[in-house]
Amino acid sequence: MDAPRDGACWAFIRGSFELFVYGWYPEPERWRVNLSFLLLVIAIFGVLKDNLPGKKYWLWFAVFFPFIAAWLLVGGFGLVPVGTQKIGGILLTIIVGVTGITFSLPLGILLALGRRSHLPVLRAVCVVFIEFIRGVPLITLLFVASTMLTYFLPPGSSFDLLMRVLIMVTIFAAAYIAEVVRGGLQGLSSGQYEAADALGLTYWKAHRLIILPQALKISIPGIVNTFIGLYKDSVLVLIIGMMDILGLGRARLNDPLWLGLAPELYLFIALFFFLCCFSMARYSLGLEKKLRTGHKQ
Amino acid sequence: MKDNSSQASNPLTRLWRNQESRGVIIQIITITLLFAIIALIGRNVVINLAALDKEFSFTFLTWPAAYDIGFSPFLEYTSQSTHLKAAAVGLLNTLLVAITGCIFASILGFTLGILRLSKNWLVNRIAYTFVEFMRNVPVLIHILAIYSLIITLMPPVKKALDLGGGQFFISNRGFYMPSPVFEPGAWMVGVAMIVAILSVFLFRRWAKKVQDNTGKIYPVFWISIGIIFGLTGIVFIAAGMPLSWDVPALKGFNFKGGMAIKPEFLALWLALSYYTACFIAEIVRAGILAVSHGQTEASKALGLRNNRVLQLVVIPQALRIIIPPLSSQYLNLTKNSSLAIAIGYMDITATLGGISLMQTGKEMETMILVMGVYLLISLCISGYMNWFNRRIKLTER
Numbered sequence: 001m002d003a004p005r006d007g008a009c010w011a012f013i014r015g016s017f018e019l020f021v022y023g024w025y026p027e028p029e030r031w032r033v034n035l036s037f038l039l040l041v042i043a044i045f046g047v048l049k050d051n052l053p054g055k056k057y058w059l060w061f062a063v064f065f066p067f068i069a070a071w072l073l074v075g076g077f078g079l080v081p082v083g084t085q086k087i088g089g090i091l092l093t094i095i096v097g098v099t100g101i102t103f104s105l106p107l108g109i110l111l112a113l114g115r116r117s118h119l120p121v122l123r124a125v126c127v128v129f130i131e132f133i134r135g136v137p138l139i140t141l142l143f144v145a146s147t148m149l150t151y152f153l154p155p156g157s158s159f160d161l162l163m164r165v166l167i168m169v170t171i172f173a174a175a176y177i178a179e180v181v182r183g184g185l186q187g188l189s190s191g192q193y194e195a196a197d198a199l200g201l202t203y204w205k206a207h208r209l210i211i212l213p214q215a216l217k218i219s220i221p222g223i224v225n226t227f228i229g230l231y232k233d234s235v236l237v238l239i240i241g242m243m244d245i246l247g248l249g250r251a252r253l254n255d256p257l258w259l260g261l262a263p264e265l266y267l268f269i270a271l272f273f274f275l276c277c278f279s280m281a282r283y284s285l286g287l288e289k290k291l292r293t294g295h296k297q
Numbered sequence: 298m299k300d301n302s303s304q305a306s307n308p309l310t311r312l313w314r315n316q317e318s319r320g321v322i323i324q325i326i327t328i329t330l331l332f333a334i335i336a337l338i339g340r341n342v343v344i345n346l347a348a349l350d351k352e353f354s355f356t357f358l359t360w361p362a363a364y365d366i367g368f369s370p371f372l373e374y375t376s377q378s379t380h381l382k383a384a385a386v387g388l389l390n391t392l393l394v395a396i397t398g399c400i401f402a403s404i405l406g407f408t409l410g411i412l413r414l415s416k417n418w419l420v421n422r423i424a425y426t427f428v429e430f431m432r433n434v435p436v437l438i439h440i441l442a443i444y445s446l447i448i449t450l451m452p453p454v455k456k457a458l459d460l461g462g463g464q465f466f467i468s469n470r471g472f473y474m475p476s477p478v479f480e481p482g483a484w485m486v487g488v489a490m491i492v493a494i495l496s497v498f499l500f501r502r503w504a505k506k507v508q509d510n511t512g513k514i515y516p517v518f519w520i521s522i523g524i525i526f527g528l529t530g531i532v533f534i535a536a537g538m539p540l541s542w543d544v545p546a547l548k549g550f551n552f553k554g555g556m557a558i559k560p561e562f563l564a565l566w567l568a569l570s571y572y573t574a575c576f577i578a579e580i581v582r583a584g585i586l587a588v589s590h591g592q593t594e595a596s597k598a599l600g601l602r603n604n605r606v607l608q609l610v611v612i613p614q615a616l617r618i619i620i621p622p623l624s625s626q627y628l629n630l631t632k633n634s635s636l637a638i639a640i641g642y643m644d645i646t647a648t649l650g651g652i653s654l655m656q657t658g659k660e661m662e663t664m665i666l667v668m669g670v671y672l673l674i675s676l677c678i679s680g681y682m683n684w685f686n687r688r689i690k691l692t693e694r
Contacts, residue, residue, distance in 0.1 A: 003672055047670065079331035084431050112487070114519070118320065119320050119323055119324050119327075121324035121327050121328055122323065122324060122327055125327060125331060130671065134675075135648070135671060135672040135675040135676070136632070136668045136671045136672060136675075137633070137634045137635040137671055138632075139636065139638070139646060140646065140650060140664065140667055140668050140671065141634065143650055143654075143664060143667075144668075146662055147654065147660040147664070148664050149662070150345070150661045151341065151345045151346065151661060152337045152338045152342065153341060153345075154341055154349060155341065155344050155345055170480045218651070228433070232433075232434070232435035233435070235437045235438065236368055236437060236636070238437070238639070239636075240640055241636060246435075246438060246441070246577065261552075262442070262445040262449065263442075263445075263446070266438060266441065266442035266445070269438055270434040270438055270442070273433065273438065274430060274433045274434050277433035277434075278429060278433045279431065283427075289546055
């Protein structure tokens with residue numbers, strides 16, 4: 001800053017707001033983004049609200065939502081295709097966050113079950129995988145996604161950078177989810193396993209009907225914390241050159257018109273993340289309290 | 298289930314129905330799949346490398362790095378040095394920020410955690426707001442924001458702020474302070490210090506044994522301080538004070554002499570520390586709350602003074618709960634230090650995984666090395682914390 005300023009200049013945020021939300025998504029197609037946001041809100045509502053009539057269908061909708069949103073955003077099958085490099089800003093942040101959250105949960109549960117398996121080979125594979133992913137920073141995995149992964153693919157083939165990043169973020173979060181779920185599985189009394197065996201249930205039936213519902217209930221706070229961490233980590237895509245809200249904002253700061261407005265930018269982005277993460281944290285806290293009274297005897 | 302299903306005629310079905318043989322089959326399938334994937338990736342890598350005319354080897358480590366590293370406090374580094382040396386400088390920088398960060402984060406985190414438990418409403422709420430706001434914002438934003446604050450708010454070098462007696466300066470190029478210069482004979486002071494620390498260590502063990510046997514309590518803390526400072530001080534004076542200070546001074550366009558802490562390091566260290574401290578605060582609070590109040594009451598009933606209650610009863614029990622999550626916070630801090638690349642602090646990710654990768658085009662080799670280094674650091678930290686955890690664990694009969 002060359003001259004001291006009297007106050008904050010929020011025109012910067014207002015002027016760039018559309019860019020921050022949509023990235024470079026083509027103007028006439030932005031209804032698709034808005035529709036996806038709306039569907040996201042509906043999906044979240046369906047998952048979180050208790051005692052909703054037809055809860056099952058709401059949950060199925062939430063399961064299919066990522067695929068519907070992917071079709072809406074990328075296009076094809078009747079919609080104008082939009083390149084993923086046009087996706088940026090808050091849209092990209094939410095895509096990374098939501099994809100990671102939805103796909104890491106099932107993968108993490110499978111990894112946790114594998115780690116507690118009686119089969120030594122399966123267990124060893126899961127342990128090595130989980131500990132490797134947890135031992136390295138996400139940023140190195142993103143570097144692998146952006147530079148090294150092309151070597152692993154059949155020659156001549158390549159796939160989208162956004163896709164590669166999403167896969168890496170999902171794998172990363174899954175390793176952490178696996179540890180949280182493992183904690184939940186260990187927290188269950190062995191009587192539950194024995195009861196399931198006594199009923200003659202198969203492994204999958206026992207887990208689906210008896211073990212997992214209880215174990216997941218115990219691990220909800222940890223899972224939400226992992227989700228919060230994942231959501232915050234989504235800004236790291238900036239380092240491999242993808243333009244999420246932080247990347248766009250910093251690029252915007254180089255515009256001579258908006259020089260020296262870094263404090264406003266960082267405050268705005270910090271508030272955005274704070275609102276998202278704090279509400280998730282409060283929700284988890286509320287859930288924790290609700291579950292605790294449920295167990296009181 | 299039908300009756301005859303357990304004696305199915307097909308031997309394969311029978312094998313699958315048997316729990317033991319099924320386990321073997323699943324494991325064989327897993328191994329086969331695993332090796333198939335590894336073989337496929339290996340084949341692709343070989344073909345892709347051949348197509349690009351590249352070779353998988355680590356010889357690039359001996360090539361000259363040809364880039365500058367602005368912050369190398371431990372090793373002599375020039376742009377003629379090898380990539381290996383650049384990696385070593387990066388590793389040391391990573392360790393430097395990780396260790397100092399862990400220390401500061403612990404101090405700050407314990408303080409914040411205790412403040413969160415304060416009965417004073419205002420103190421409690423201020424600590425709560427700080428913790429909740431800071432930990433719900435990504436650490437990368439903290440790092441970038443602190444860095445840009447230092448760069449924009451601090452005066453330029455020519456108008457550097459004098460923080461005390463012309464010895465300490467702060468400007469947008471960093472924080473300058475006098476550096477110690479060791480003169481001949483300084484080694485005696487060093488030896489004295491080591492001897493003092495060793496004797497304090499032995500004294501503490503002896504005092505603990507005496508306390509366990511007889512109940513007699515020595516003022517261990519004050520005696521330890523006395524030994525360390527007394528012995529080192531006496532030798533320091535006896536050796537003719539073999540230490541002088543190199544004071545930074547403004548010459549030309551920059552400061553000469555003294556030690557400079559670069560804004561990159563300062564920003565990374567501060568941001569990582571207070572971000573992690575917020576998580577540690579919550580862990581500490583939960584740990585102290587988890588010690589049942591009956592423990593405090595019982596020790597008060599035994600006639601212990603307040604500070605003794607904390608020191609002998611509450612904190613040892615709280616530590617058992619605090620240590621495991623605390624160690625994962627240390628791991629997080631170390632891994633988060635890789636975000637240094639965003640502000641140009643040259644850690645291992647920025648040197649080996651950043652510039653060396655770009656210059657040599659050895660994506661695979663550099664990434665394998667960088668990940669290996671982080672895995673090794675993680676293993677060391679969790680190994681140490683596990684050892685510490687075992688040491689303070691409740692010894693049950």
